[in-house]
Amino acid sequence: MKISLDWLRTLIPTDKPAEEIGKLLTGSGLEVEGIEELESVPGGLRGLVLGTVLTCEKHPDADKLSLTTVDVGDAVPRQIVCGAANVRAGLKVVVALEGAELHPTEGQPFKIKKSKIRGAASEGMICAEDEIGLGTSHAGIMELDTELPNGTPAAEYFGLGSDSVFEIGLTPNRADAASHYGVARELRALLRQPCHLPDISQFHAPAEAAQNISVEIEDAEASPRYAGLLLENVHVGPSPEWLQRRLRSIGLSPINNVVDVTNFVLHELGQPLHAFDADQITGGKIRVKRAEAGEKFTTLDGLERTLKPEDLVIADANGAPMALAGVFGGKTSGVSDQTTRIFLESAYFQPAAVRKSGQVHQLKTDASFRFERGTDPHMVPVALKRAALLLQEVAGATVAAPVVDVYPTHIGHMPVRLRLPRVEKLVGQFIAPERIRQILTDLDILIAEELTDEAGHAEWILSVPPHKVDVTREADVIEEILRIYGYNHVALRPHNSASFLAKFPNPDPEIIRQNTARLLSGQGFSEIITNSITNSLYFQKEGETDETLVPLLNFNSADLNVMRPTMLHSGLEVIRYNVNRRQRDLKLYEFGKTYHRLADGAYQENNKLVIYITGNSYAETWQQKSEKATYHQLAGAVQQVLASLGFPSPTSQPVQHPYLAGGLTLLAQNQPVAQLGAVSNAVLKRLDVSQPVWYAELDWDWLMRKYKNTLVGRELPKFPEVRRDLSLVVDKTVTFDQLQQIARRTEKKLLQSLNVFDIYEGENLGADKKSYSVSFLLQDPTQTLTDQAIDGVMQRLIQQFEKQAGALIRK
Known part of the structure; x- marks a missing residue:
């Protein structure tokens, strides 16, 4: 949303600079995303001042040039060479001083420099209107009629001021601030300065009229208030410059004076208006009603649309639609160059009714933007009278009948208790x-x-006004x-947060989540937040059926029409976006929800933590070459997360996941808590991701239910640990996780850890064999281990490896 500071100052007088106002608005929740400086003419006439020609003589070496001295408010007059035929002594002129940049009406900008012209020094330039972008005439220099002193900036004489335009990221709940007056109300509270509505005291309407347009509301729930005004003697044409300048400042293109006034009032007061050609309203009657199923209606853009029974329309006496209420006008009843009588509409429509019509017909307008979020029903007559006064000014309109204001369902202030x-x-x-x-x-x-x-x-x-729709x-x-x-x-206090997890019966899930995020971020992962709505086409050929998806009843885009059943695809979209921009090495994680529809028709939400690794694990340097990210880096990150949550030694089994091509499912307490592996090529191709991706998905709900704060401090061991190595030849189907489980079942007291440090496969082992080189760390916290005790442990391990895994011990 764009807000002009110059326009804003007509509603709340303030001399605060744009930057300070931007900070105030951002601090109050109206985030100013940028401030654009606009100038009435390019360059803003900077470096141009008023001056008086003191003397004027023929240039000694050029017949068509004059040698002048000009008073520009300095102590010493300036000598300027001028080629205009109308230059003469005593003339008040516009002078471009040395260093000024001129922006001519045609051609490229250029700077004024001190120079010599035919041997005579020239310290500036006396300007014609086309040379400074004020017009197209080059008949001669500008002749001014003013008593302003020499040296006065030319911008001040011409009334040209710069304007600052705020780009505000308006959140959906702040419908009250969707206009210049709405922002002025915000500044009133921030600056403690009064703001005011435009003056409508001069509005007058006849007590009665020979003819008027009547209004009938047939659906008071969808249209609680509808007002209108008949105007005659309207001359449709271009708007005056001030009105066009206001609209251009916020990015709108002027159309004609009638449409421009409705747009102006919309952005000034936040109340949408619509102008009908009164001669096209059959029967002299407006009916606000629901459409007939299958009814055809041609909108202003020339497209014929099929209406739904839930569409609210503005119809004539015969019921023929003339406008889709709050969204878009109709082609036949719109204002044209031949229009002389208009019926001006100002109404309050129920937000849900407008939102549904806009979504069904894929129409988004400035009017529907405001109606969908909620407008102020009390602003309806104010905006109507404001627009009527403006149309009298810019289009010669006359008010031909009393205001029609049908208000069957009064909307009052809302009571709210505040303790x-x-x-x-x-x-x-x-x-x-x-x-x-x-x-x-x-x-x-x-x-x-x-x-x-x-x-x-x-x-x-409290009594809360209706324009505060979110309160x-x-x-x-x-x-x-x-x-x-x-x-x-609001001062921060030391006890507001803590960097540790206390051992409470019910730990705070948010603190656990923050600590997990810190853990992953400390390993070089970046957190992402993606959309919970995704594209149903992702799941048509990947095992998902329509019965398991959660569809949106009203969606804005066919690409965003279901709630995501998995977080994988939204993360792959992020990876694709980055890879396409040459950012190939990514480590990402996200906390979020997935959504499913169950067989009984109920819906289920599940919290997940997902992790992605793709590209190289680290960049290439002079010390080492870059290496591709591996499954084991992903597995290491997942195991660290599980260990931090109290599950340090998960077991594993082969993964069964519709989108992964191989990997493991990790189990804690015999419950699957994480699935990890390589994303299948079919999924990568569908998402147009051009490089392999490793993916892990953790069941965050289960981990929170079973969370254990098992961090316990203990004394450093007094006795040394001992390492022993074994080389085990096993079948290729035997995993290291199986060997690890055998070892921990066999020796629970002295075995501290084991690790595989080499894997070998070769013809000399056999086609179906592989060799694990495994290290074992043994330690007794009460005494130094003897060779006899160590050998006893290793012999028991060897026996169980041979018995349970069919291992052959390589000597």
Whole structure:
């Protein structure tokens, strides 16, 4: 959303610079994503001043040039060579000083430099209007009629000011700020300065009229308020420059004076308007009704659309649709160059009704953007009268009939209870009641009643205006208070957070998640957040059926039409985006949810932690070559996460996952808690990912239920550990995890750890054999191990390897 500072200052007078206003708005929740500086003319006439020609003589060496001296407000007049035929002494002119950059109407910008022209020094330039971008005439230099002193900036004389335009990332809940007046209301609370609506006191309508357009609302739930005004003697044509400049400043293109006024009021007050050609309203009647199923309607863009029964339409007396309510106008009833009578609509439509129509017909407009989020029903007549006054000014319109305002369902203020102790509890800091009262008053939230509860604590019954569509609960009110009070004014306390996990019966899942994120980030992984909505086409040929997916009933895009059953594809989209931009070496992780529909029709959400590795494990340097990321790097990261959560030694079995081509399923307490392996080529091809990806998926819900805070400090061992190595020849089907389980079952007291440090396969072993070289670390915490004890342990291990795994011990 674009907001013009110059426009904003017509509603709230402030001399604060744009940067300071941007910080204030961002701090209150209206994030200013950028500030663009706009100039009425390129260059803003910087370096151009007013001057008076003191003397004017023929150039001694050029017949068509004049040698002048010009007073530009300096102590010494400047000598300037001028080629204009109309230059003469006593003339008030525009002078470009040395260093000024001129932006001519045609051609490239150029700088003014001190120079010699035919041997005579020239210290500037006397300007024609086309030379400084103010027009197209080059008949001569500009002759000014002004009493302003010499040296006055030319921009001041021409009334040219620069403008700053804020690009605000408006969140869906802030419908109250979707206009210049909405932002002005926000600044009123932040600056403690009054803001005001445009003056509509000059609006007058006749008490009665020979003819008028009547209004009938047939669905008061979808259209609680509908107002209109008949205007005659309308002259459709171009808008005046000031109106066009306002619209251009926020990125809109002027169309004609009628349409431009409705757009202007929309962005000024946040109330959408629509102008009908009154002569095209059959029967002189407006009907606000639901459409007939299958009814055809041609919109302003020339497309014929088939309406649904849930579409709210603006129809004529015969029921023929003239507009899709709150979304788009119709082609036949729209304003044209021949229009002389218009019926101006200003209404409040129920957000859900507009949203459904916009989604069904894939239409998004500035009007629907506001109606979908909620407009202010009290602004309906104000905007109507504001637009009528503007149309009188720019189109010569006359008000031909009284305002028609049908309001069957009144929308009043909402009562909300506010307990003052609750403010301190949620904010984390005491705020004086008088400051709270002041903030609420500045936000148009009234204190209807002041009470005291049984404990003697103050509580207020508030009256929240309808334009505050997101303020419906006590917590919402406290958020409003905190926004204006300032997040930066809330002091941080030492006990607000801790860097350790206490051993509580019910540990905080959020702290566990933060610690896990720190663990992965410390290993070089980057956290990502992806969309929970994805494309159903990903799952049509990969084992998923329509019955297991969770479809969206109303989706904006065919590419985003189901809730994701797995997080893999959304992560692969991130990888594809980065790989396509030459960022190939990625280590990523994400916490998120997956969604499934069960056989009984119920829905299920599951929390997951997923990890991705792709590309090289580290960059190439002069010391070592780069190496491709491997499965074992992924497995190591997963095992560290499991160990930090109290599951240090998971068992494993071959993975059975529809999107993985080989890998392992890790089990804790005989429950599958993680699946990891290589993403299948079919999935990579479907997502257009051009390099291998290693993927792990952890069942975060189960891990949180079974979480163990098993970090226990213990004394460093007093006695040394001993290492012994074995080389085991086994069948290729035997995994190291199986050998590890055999070893731990065989020796539970002295065996501290075991590790495979080499794997060998060769013809001399046999086609179906492989060799593991395994190290064993033995240690007794109570005494030094003897050779006899060590040999006894190793013999028992060898016997069990031979018996349970069919191992052959290589000497």
